[in-house]
Amino acid sequence: MATWKNIDSLSSYKALFDLKDSVDLKKVMAGESGADRVAKYSVPMSCGLDYNFAAKQVDDKVLEGLAKLADEAELTEKYAELYNGAMINTGEKRLVLHHLARGQMGEDVIADGVNKREFYVGEQKKIAEFAGKVHAGEITNAAGEKFNTVVQIGIGGSDLGPRALYIALENWARANDTLKMEAKFISNVDPDDAAAVLKSVDVAHSLFIVVSKSGTTLETLTNEAFVKDAIEKAGLDPADHMLAVTSETSPLASNKGYLAAFFMDDYIGGRYSSSSAVGGAVLSLAFGPDVFAKILDGAAAADKLAANKDIFKNPAMLDALIGVYERNILGYDSTAVLPYSQALARFPAHLQQADMESNGKSVNRYGEPVNYQTGPVIFGEPGTNGQHSFYQLLHQGTDIIPLQFIGYKDSQIGVDLVIEGSTSQKKLCANVVAQIIAFACGKEDEDKNKYFEGGRPSSIIIGQQLNPESLGALLAHYENKIMFQGFLWNLNSFDQEGVQLGKLLAKRVLAHETDGALKALSDLFEI
């Protein structure tokens, strides 16, 4: 059994503070030393990806210190406990089994009398069969016509992850002739969200998936009613157009008003649910079950890597350790995720949830306040767009923001043009390469307005192409990174009590049970 301790009680952690000023990034990234680092500070990920951390503020000594920290914090032991079915989510007293949705990592996990791997695979099969029938025109609308659109109704993890993955592969799927149905998403309780999506689809040829683990999410149930109303107004029967993804114990599970229901369980948290039925239903319908299976394969390969004790064979753990070093030793408060791929436009928004909801906590897994900073602010937009936007602050602002770049050698669609001697894809790659050096090395200038201090650390994940496997690997890499950081900070990364108070107060406002400032604000909105 691993021992769960606060990070500031670990001697390997305390030792890291002595190394704080040992790396002058500007210096070590200059000249041949920089080239050596690029070659040396690279760790293979799964599915052909590489994690290159040459431009991070580390050297062999720091890395040695981080390896000791990984050992002392028993990171891989904790991971093994997790995938073998220990009750890692102490707050909600739940197992944490999203890895099992994509592969068997260790022992069989039996919970509630069920082999959970078999349960997840069973749901995948049910979904694949259903999607196959929809695509083949065996399941149709009442008029016997094929469905061409799938609309996911969900919020948080039922929205951000699946939406980011859909957008990530939509163009790839078109280019590879595997876009079976277009997908849309309704998430916000803002009525304009549902109304606009409903206006943009042909309801008669659309399937709607209601996604809520508990079956009680206010926004989702509201939007479900909104959609049902629209289906009925179109003279159709909602039961012919609606699916549910929920837990077997939720009120939705026993509702007869669905064409089909697919199940997840309490052991997969919302922000980790893209590889469960939550992502599975919409992505299998949109891209076909084979594509979804490949996403899971990529994730499973990354999960396997994450079990390695050697930090140089475990990119997720290494990434996590460097992140904690930046947050706690170097004192950097936020992290930018910058994919040089338009297809990853919404991936940073997914990571915002995955990371900030998991590790944005002030108490450890025993409910005791911690004396160190935990999860950073995560934000990001695709490069090159960001270069023409907030990169100014990243380069010349008063705070140092660690950066995580992502880039691919090949585009997804393959339509490209040589303009002034290079393709757009080469230009894209040239830009990310240039940024890494610009941030690390800076530039001298007598005009201090044109002076770049440098010393701004970044890492990059490099791949051949963003495709289902490499996307799955990318997703799991970040999930595992976040998990390891949670272990390091001794947090429960799998509950989210911080979202409860707002829900409670909103109910009170709607019931007009308010006083003080809550009433005064409600009055301003004429609620």
Add this chain to the structure above:
Amino acid sequence: MATWKNIDSLSSYKALFDLKDSVDLKKVMAGESGADRVAKYSVPMSCGLDYNFAAKQVDDKVLEGLAKLADEAELTEKYAELYNGAMINTGEKRLVLHHLARGQMGEDVIADGVNKREFYVGEQKKIAEFAGKVHAGEITNAAGEKFNTVVQIGIGGSDLGPRALYIALENWARANDTLKMEAKFISNVDPDDAAAVLKSVDVAHSLFIVVSKSGTTLETLTNEAFVKDAIEKAGLDPADHMLAVTSETSPLASNKGYLAAFFMDDYIGGRYSSSSAVGGAVLSLAFGPDVFAKILDGAAAADKLAANKDIFKNPAMLDALIGVYERNILGYDSTAVLPYSQALARFPAHLQQADMESNGKSVNRYGEPVNYQTGPVIFGEPGTNGQHSFYQLLHQGTDIIPLQFIGYKDSQIGVDLVIEGSTSQKKLCANVVAQIIAFACGKEDEDKNKYFEGGRPSSIIIGQQLNPESLGALLAHYENKIMFQGFLWNLNSFDQEGVQLGKLLAKRVLAHETDGALKALSDLFEI
């Protein structure tokens, strides 16, 4: 003439540090004191908006201190110099005239021998006339058919602002029967961006606007070539489908390959260019010139308010002062912008550029390093979506992140449903109200995992509806807030030297003029 000084040399600034711990937000927002603050700490904005700062960490004493700071920093005097045509952009030696694109604030500004207000109005008229002819079917494609789509090709300020405004009003325009053409945007040099947009439009019925002030933006010229190629491959003449928005001195201006060219100038920076021809052309084509004129009217009204010396009659200045108080006195590093309106989905991305590119600087307007923090990290997503994502960290994380909420009493489309006693719009409003109190007041709980510390400051902008006027007012409010913060920090908020180094190095990579780490990284990408 105003005197430009670093903020840490001002006595009113130093005095603020004594007030640092004077407001216990949790306490003052409780009970009747909280209700009093909601009533009292509210300042009317233009177009029916209100800026309510009841839940900010200020009291009468702090506000008095901030008023003194505004006076000592000569904020309104500097603003007056700006709109009267002083050379405020010291780095590039340029006037700063975006206010003049929406109204005459003070004296006539004559530059380059031209009355600049007349120049901007002249371009607006040219655009309005052109858009009118397109909408009336007087300007058509070669086959004599009407155009139905407009595609903006631009990056940074030529993309983020216009795109955010288009998305903000698209549903409003549909609901008000004024959506004349659908708009799309191509920005990234990633070839998949242009290829995907081109696949989604009917090229034969599309107008493409190439937007680049200098006429030399790599990404935009590349995408222009990409689009021209597609038009030609469709058997059409690009000159029948392409417009330019550029400066009169740019290479694009004299190019005969455009159906029309509209002009901006060097006195309107990219991130402030939504109210110039950069936003004007695409938005006038999409929504009609009258809608664009209303956006400008709303912005002009906000600009007028910003000239008031009294901080309680100048919401942009007050917002700026509170922001600086949070950043420099209270030491908070980032700011979340959280619109409770799905239509503002991309507004935070625009603000990211507007704010971080303007004030993410380490030297003052004279090129001297400053000894205080400047622009914060800006990020945000629409509520209620964010509630199910990163709000966990905002509520219970180890850092305090100041919040800026935006909310409206009415939806844009007007399609709504009463579900469990309330409409979706009421639920949306109830949520934002609830969040303000949850963040400010927190909640006691013996279980520390369910304990909310509170004391997390927020302000809210409240409006009746997001429509062209109130959107213009919102846009200008933030622009002016950023301007005042730049004045306070003594920065030149109107240049962006921090984006240059990356461009330079990318060119070197593409020319294969690299060594060291730059070459090693280029090799990894096989450039």
